[in-house]
Amino acid sequence: MLLNRxxxxxxxxxxxxxxxxxxxxxxxxxxxxxPDMLIGRVLRSPHPHxxxxxxxxxxxxAMDGVHAVITxxxxxxxxxxxxxxxxxxxxxxxxxxxxGDAVAAVAADSIEIAEQALRLIEVDxxxxxxxxxxxxxxxxxxxxxxxxxxxxxxxxxKRGDVDAGFDSCAHVVEExxxxxxxxxxxxxTEGGLFIPGDDxxxxxxxxxxxxxxxxxxxARILAIPQxxxxxxxxxxxxxxGGKDELNxxxxxxLLARATKRPVKLHNSRWESVRVGLKRHPMKISMxxxxxxxxxxxxxxxxxxxxxxxYATLGAEVLNFAVEHVIGPYRYENLDVEGFSVYxxxxxxxxxxxxxxxxxxxxxxxxxxxxxxxxxxxPWELRLRNMRKSDDPGPFDxxxxxxxxxxxxxxxxxxxxxxxxxxxxxxxxxxxxEPWIRTGIGAAFTMHGAGLGFGIPDPAGGRxxxxxxxxxxxxxxxxxxxxxxxxxxxxxxxxxxxxxxxDIRIIIGDTxxxxxxxxxxxxxxxxxxxxxxxxxxxxxxEAVLGKAAEILKLSASRLRFGEGGVYAIDADTDxxxxxxxxxxxxxxxxxxxxITSTTQFHFPTSATEKVGAHFLYTYSAVAVKVEVNQLTGxxxxxxxxxxxxxxxxxxxxxxxxxxxxxxSMALGFALTEDAxxxxxxxxxxxxDTYLVPTxxxxxGTMDVHPIEELPEEDTYGPRGIGEVGSVTLAPAIAAAIxxxxxxxxxxxxxxxxxxxxxxxxxxxxxxxxxx
Amino acid sequence: xxxxxxxxxxxxxxxIPCTLNGQEISLNVPPAKRLLHILRDDLEMTGxxxxxxxxxxxxxxxxxxxxxxNSCLTMAYQCSGKSITTIEGVSAGGMxxxxxxxxxxxxFQCGYCTPGMIISVKALLDHNPDPTPPEIEExxxxxxxxxxxxxxxxxxxxxxxxxRREAYESESVHD
Numbered sequence: 001m002l003l004n005r006x007x008x009x010x011x012x013x014x015x016x017x018x019x020x021x022x023x024x025x026x027x028x029x030x031x032x033x034x035p036d037m038l039i040g041r042v043l044r045s046p047h048p049h050x051x052x053x054x055x056x057x058x059x060x061x062a063m064d065g066v067h068a069v070i071t072x073x074x075x076x077x078x079x080x081x082x083x084x085x086x087x088x089x090x091x092x093x094x095x096x097x098x099x100g101d102a103v104a105a106v107a108a109d110s111i112e113i114a115e116q117a118l119r120l121i122e123v124d125x126x127x128x129x130x131x132x133x134x135x136x137x138x139x140x141x142x143x144x145x146x147x148x149x150x151x152x153x154x155x156x157x158k159r160g161d162v163d164a165g166f167d168s169c170a171h172v173v174e175e176x177x178x179x180x181x182x183x184x185x186x187x188x189t190e191g192g193l194f195i196p197g198d199d200x201x202x203x204x205x206x207x208x209x210x211x212x213x214x215x216x217x218x219a220r221i222l223a224i225p226q227x228x229x230x231x232x233x234x235x236x237x238x239x240x241g242g243k244d245e246l247n248x249x250x251x252x253x254l255l256a257r258a259t260k261r262p263v264k265l266h267n268s269r270w271e272s273v274r275v276g277l278k279r280h281p282m283k284i285s286m287x288x289x290x291x292x293x294x295x296x297x298x299x300x301x302x303x304x305x306x307x308x309x310y311a312t313l314g315a316e317v318l319n320f321a322v323e324h325v326i327g328p329y330r331y332e333n334l335d336v337e338g339f340s341v342y343x344x345x346x347x348x349x350x351x352x353x354x355x356x357x358x359x360x361x362x363x364x365x366x367x368x369x370x371x372x373x374x375x376x377x378p379w380e381l382r383l384r385n386m387r388k389s390d391d392p393g394p395f396d397x398x399x400x401x402x403x404x405x406x407x408x409x410x411x412x413x414x415x416x417x418x419x420x421x422x423x424x425x426x427x428x429x430x431x432x433e434p435w436i437r438t439g440i441g442a443a444f445t446m447h448g449a450g451l452g453f454g455i456p457d458p459a460g461g462r463x464x465x466x467x468x469x470x471x472x473x474x475x476x477x478x479x480x481x482x483x484x485x486x487x488x489x490x491x492x493x494x495x496x497x498x499x500x501x502d503i504r505i506i507i508g509d510t511x512x513x514x515x516x517x518x519x520x521x522x523x524x525x526x527x528x529x530x531x532x533x534x535x536x537x538x539x540x541e542a543v544l545g546k547a548a549e550i551l552k553l554s555a556s557r558l559r560f561g562e563g564g565v566y567a568i569d570a571d572t573d574x575x576x577x578x579x580x581x582x583x584x585x586x587x588x589x590x591x592x593x594i595t596s597t598t599q600f601h602f603p604t605s606a607t608e609k610v611g612a613h614f615l616y617t618y619s620a621v622a623v624k625v626e627v628n629q630l631t632g633x634x635x636x637x638x639x640x641x642x643x644x645x646x647x648x649x650x651x652x653x654x655x656x657x658x659x660x661x662x663s664m665a666l667g668f669a670l671t672e673d674a675x676x677x678x679x680x681x682x683x684x685x686x687d688t689y690l691v692p693t694x695x696x697x698x699g700t701m702d703v704h705p706i707e708e709l710p711e712e713d714t715y716g717p718r719g720i721g722e723v724g725s726v727t728l729a730p731a732i733a734a735a736i737x738x739x740x741x742x743x744x745x746x747x748x749x750x751x752x753x754x755x756x757x758x759x760x761x762x763x764x765x766x767x768x769x770x
Numbered sequence: 771x772x773x774x775x776x777x778x779x780x781x782x783x784x785x786i787p788c789t790l791n792g793q794e795i796s797l798n799v800p801p802a803k804r805l806l807h808i809l810r811d812d813l814e815m816t817g818x819x820x821x822x823x824x825x826x827x828x829x830x831x832x833x834x835x836x837x838x839x840n841s842c843l844t845m846a847y848q849c850s851g852k853s854i855t856t857i858e859g860v861s862a863g864g865m866x867x868x869x870x871x872x873x874x875x876x877x878f879q880c881g882y883c884t885p886g887m888i889i890s891v892k893a894l895l896d897h898n899p900d901p902t903p904p905e906i907e908e909x910x911x912x913x914x915x916x917x918x919x920x921x922x923x924x925x926x927x928x929x930x931x932x933x934r935r936e937a938y939e940s941e942s943v944h945d
Contacts, residue, residue: 005875005925014873021881022869022888024817024857031816185916187821187829187882237819237882238916269822481880481917652876656918660879663919686826686914693911697920698903 003658003703008651015486015652016500017235017479028237029205030191034262037193038067038107040255041114041265042248043121044274045096045103048132048344048679049143050125052094057104060120065109068258069117075254077223081246083213087146088310088347090221090250096125097145097309098344099680100275107255107263130679134283134306134341145309145342152307153315155322156337157395157609162287165298165333169289171373177286177362178746180673181306182279182664184351185691186480188237190276191266194252201228202253207236209244209478210518211510217246218253229253234508236480240664241350242277243480244520245312270684277349278674280305280317280340284325284362294374296332296385301325301362303338305348305355312349314340316455319611320448321355326394327363328405328446328618329385344679350520352661356447356726357668361747364443364730368737378734379413382444393616394446397453397607400715404618404644405446407706411642412442412620415704418640420624421738435629435762438637441734442622445727448613449522449719450602455611458517459527460599463539467593469584470504471496475531476516477524478508482721483653487525490650491532496539499562502583514597522617522719523602525649529716531598538596547581550589603715617718618644621662621727624699625735630762632751634670634736636699639728644706645718654720658703661724667692669729670748788849791859801847806830808846809856817857817885821914828913831886832856838893840912857885860892867933868892868926877926879917887913891927899934 005012020026057069072079072091079093080086092101104121108114131137137150144150166172192206202222208214211231219226236243248265255263267275287300303321307314318340325336371378386405393399412418421440451457461475473492479485485505492498506512516527540560547565548555559568564582571577587593605614624637641658648654671690675682683689709716733744742753756762786797790813799808809815809832818841821829825840832841833855834848860866868891871877878884887910894901894909901909906927915923 015876017881018873018878019865021878021884022872023861023865024885026881027816028819028882030820031810033814185914187819187827187880187914187916189821236880238880240916266820269824481878481882483879652922656876656879656922659919659921660917661919664916666919685824686822687824691914691916692919693914694920694923695907695911697924698907701919701921 003648003651003655003705011651013486013490013652015483016489017485026235028188028235029193029207029232030188030266032193032205033264034193034195037262037264038109038255038259039111039114040105040107040252040263041118042102042251043104043118044271045092045099045101047096047125047127048099049128049130050096051128052092052096052103052123053126054124055103056122060106060117063113063117063120065113066106066117067261068107068255069104069121070254070258071104074258075221078220081217081221081250082311083245084313084316085311088312098347100347102251105251105255107259130344132343132345132676132679134304134343137341137343138339145344150342151339152311152342153318153340154337155319157322157326158335159396160333162298162300162333162335166287166289168291169297170292171370172287172289173366173369173373174287175365175369175745177284177365179282179358179361180668180747181281181346181676182351182668182672183273183674183689184240184242184277185689186238186240186242189267189269189272190243190247192248192252193262193264194256195262196256196260201230202256203230203232204249204253205232206249206252207239207243207480208233209239209480209520211476211478211508212515213518214246214249215510218249221250222253222257231510232508234479236478239480240352241354241520244350244518245277247275269686273674273684274681277312277351278346279351279357280307280314280348280355282321282358284358286362286366288366288370290370290374294376294381294384296329298333299331301336305338305340306343306345307340308343308345308347310347312347314348316611317350317355319452321359323394323448323611323613324356324359325363327360328387328444330387330391345676346674346681352664352722353726354521354722356722357665357729360443360445360726361729365733368734369743379442383409393605393612395607395609395612397605397609397612399605399613400603400615401710402644402713403710404616407644407708408618408620408642409444411704411706412622412640415622415640417622417624417638418442435756437627437629437739438624439627439735439737439739440622440624441731441736441738442620443727443730443734445619445723446616447619447723447726449526449615449617450613451521452611452613453604453607453609457602458515458599459531459602460514460597461516461528461531461535462514462595462597463535465543465583465587465590465594466504467587469582469587471498471502471583472504472506474506474513475528476507476513477528478519482657483650484519484524487650487653488528491529495532496536497560497562502563517602522721522723526615526717526719527602529649530600533716534598534600535596542594542596543586546590546594547586550586551580615715615718617720617723619723619727621731623728623731623735625732625739627736627739627754629740629754629756630759632754634732634749636666638699639701640704641702641724642704642706643720643723645720645723646709647707647717648705649717654705655703657720658724659701661722662701662728663692663697664725665728666696668747669732673748786846786850788851789853791855791862797846797849799846801845803846805832805841805844805846805849809841815856815858819882819885821882828886828890829883831889831913833889833893836893836896838890857889860888866892867937868895868930871926871930871933875926875929876922877918878922883913883915887915887923891930895930895934900931
């Protein structure tokens, strides 16, 4: 059944964080101020690659209203950051490697003074050769950006003998695919407020996707214990992976410590563009062969990922891409490898889809081309090679059993949109305007969730009956818009029977929450669900036990309900149902709050392959596009997304994630690219970096969740935060081919490729109206 | 040089009378200061959001005499004698039906674009209570939402149109 408000009935709920958002009352962390606050600004390198020979800050420091000017000499601890591999300087010592590199930072009374102070800082640079091509960076004579060279990470997977495999193939397709430097474009740019306490502690109010990771990294930079830092990290005005790594936090923290005053930073959009993470531009070369029956015999892929100047999670993104260029299919012989390469371009890193977007665009393109060579339907070729439910995962590793692949394939091929395919009738628009062509295409995805094997991936949370009688749900997760608070509230209401007014949700504050792991990798809702599964018997035993003691009843006869504890057979919907004891009364009867906790690890595969996933979400997407051969522009007429991810926890959130993910994929496919030349950004703001607007979303969109899981499944709802963003681009490419016979290999799609060859004839028709 | 001959400093303030959310005020700010910064930094009204600073994203939208404008491109002197409505003003008398429609339909996620988006919807519907889909697209294409893919926003606008029509019709019946 399609997901919508009407069909969801009472499960369609107003988000608890909604009223403050639609009225503008919600204070984001970049809205905060403090008395006596200073403004912080960071001096960034104008050059993509240079040696620093001198930094002179005296003039800036002497300016009235300037309270601190800091350089690398003022970093007390590790002058580096990076979640997995700290190789990015907080403040550069002797070399800059991209235009986002920080050289100095100031704290001043006002923005104007801070900016003037930056202008007074003199830095002498000796320009170095700019490494702007990832393949060149791997050559022996390219300048080395790091002592170990320019290769951040290499990973691959082999089985059998692809060369022998290709020799025996009936058809082989070789193609190279290119994907853009996509920008997260969260609407709230990076920023925050940094407040030094009288007790020597530092409180950081700044968006991040993992408060405890920021705390660890800042403690390492400041050389103070983690317990001296409190990170408050929600609410967040969008992240999409982009605020996972540290951004302004080191500068805010250092300046607040240096001045002993609150310091605020809030990046301009241009600073956000030049400094912030982007999606890795990838060049993916593939060679794939089938026998005369369409069976996959050999598949070879080589990925070159431009990771920019520093690591962040570039290695992990590459691992993900290597896994997903294999995807949901079975091959006799496999040889895939990837290289994540340092350059002097923009910094690439974690971004919704995490390397899957690029990999799936390439892989699905191969199937469309091979099917054409064989002369069969492109989906039929996928079906012949699609993994069975008990097949191993991409790295031949054990994965959780589901029928997801089969389910989404069956649903997509049965959809009205897919059934419409091959219909020879031309639409009214096409008849009236012969330069308009329509086509239908589809693509398939199996997308991993969690951080994968070999990476610490903790989960857990806490339920407390607080002293005031509120049920506190406490998790170390972040709300960046995805609806985590709403989903948690909905689970507490539906699974436990609480009313929304019984519940207090506490997230995003390292002083009070447990480490539930990161809010990334489509993992948070799954892990909250699992936590509540674990907590329910514990919390029932403790709280209902206490109620039983007070009421002098058997605990087995009691259950949670709205406002308090009820007899197990009491019908809450009936007005006669009697609340035996309210939660406040129960709390008043407790000497101390009742708390239940759970801690566990995200499920992983029994494998040795680092990054291999265990839980996957499956999706199939069909799309109908209109190609205008006079302008080369594309319009989406209709999209159909089916997603097999287990039970839908929050219908509004689920729909929003798939619709929003799809919009991001639309930009990836058609318009978005942070263009660089010589290591400099040419697209500096939203006038040239084109994010889809409402006008690009004229078409309709259906979302069809498939909720059934095998009976024995204990993992519950799978992640849906990323899957909506990975499948649309290859589906659009297939639809374009269906419409105008042009194969797309590079995103965003160049409109010039789609212009009619016989444009004069079309123009004549346009003018004459014939 | 006489004082009056000096070029006006960027930071020199002047007194600019205007109406903000129905209240008559005087802004004592440099004439070229951006309305966005006056609202957020001087008046501490942070419902109006800062995002692109160049008038492309709509997060900072306010109404000036009922017309939606990007406050990041509006200078203080341009507000002289004008009536400014911010998101705080839209909900001053309780939640507007547009805001309720955004809640009901899930027309927001992170919420950072939402105040500006709601200002644009309000400015549209105040002038054109029954817009066509292309008119809605045109009115909202200066407001970028990165989270929702606009599905919930489109549904919220339809719902708001419906609710406002119902409210109007029931008022007409009572008249």
